[in-house]
Amino acid sequence: MSDPAPEPGFVSLVSAGPGDPELLTLKAARRLAEAEVVLFDDLASGPVLDHAGPQAELIAVGKRAGRPSARQEVVNQLIVQHAQAGRRVVRLKSGDAGIFGRLEEELIALAEAGIPFEIVPGVTSASAAAAAFGMPLTRRLTARRVQFVTGADITGQLPQDINWAALADPTVTTVVFMGQRSFPKLAEGLAMHGLPGTTPALLAEAVGHPGQRLIASTVAELAQMLQAQGPASQPGLILYGPLALPKQAG
Structure with a gap:
């Protein structure tokens, strides 16, 4: 049995896998469909975002070497702000979020703000x-x-x-x-x-x-x-x- 959709004001840190949408987990696809806002990495864009529902606001926050990128502090602030506004937030990270994905920095920001969250692992x-x-x-x-x-x-x-x-x-x-x-x-x-x-x-x-x-x-x-x-x-x-x-x- 699948777990229910999270309550508003909740953040799902979702691993998008390497980029092939067929390598998304079922839970990752479901969280994207339920989300009201999706903050996504460059490498987690493209066809993967097709799983987001029509109600979702899509916000690019990716980081690429040698290119203009959102600072991690700004990304943390955006995640917290949208969750505090009572929205279901998906932070979509490439690969598996726990492997060189700056996951801990976002977890700390959420914990300090008292925002409930979950981690959805994926294919590295x-x-x-x-x-x-x-x-x-x-x-x-x-x-x-x-x-x-x-x-x-x-x-x-x-x-x-x-x-x-x-x-x-x-x-x-x-x-x-x-x-x-x-x-x-x-x-x-x-x-x-x-x-x-x-x-x-x-x-x-x-x-x-x-x-x-x-x-x-x-x-x-x-x-x-x-x-x-x-x-x-x-x-x-x-x-x-x-x-x-x-x-x-x-």
Whole structure:
């Protein structure tokens, strides 16, 4: 049995998945249909918003590197204001909201304002990218651990406090979010800490969108390609490790 629609003055922090509307959860689609206002990320727009009802006010609050973006403080304020006005609010976030989605900052703002909320989990782009490449993220004996890391700090550069031993572990599947710009520098550090440059690596851009691009390579070759390519035109993530060998990339 599905849970009832939330009362007015309630916020649903909804994960939109990687962009393919067919990867929305049933609960995410239902909350969109019930919403009176939807504050959405750039990557959670497009066909996903078709699930919003005709009564919903749609407000873009997305953040994209190198483009004008709403400050997080402004987004928090908008969420709180609409909920305090007695509206059913959906904060639509790309991927899974709990993975590099600034979810905690919005939760804190809601808690401080005394506004009830729920979190609706979704498909992370890491899982969607692995599925697109036809690969698992883990395997008994070969890759018993998977790690999600960010390739960018608040300035957009490679973070300084990297656990190099963990990231250079050749028996782990590593997924780097927001790392196209910094991956060449990351690859240098990985080589210095013992990870072979021939380690399989995959680049997935615009996962779940019509412009999806999948590239199979190695850590060293992918770093060279991204260095020569310059700033990325599409959002993407990088997977490397023993399982990063696509079975049906395309």
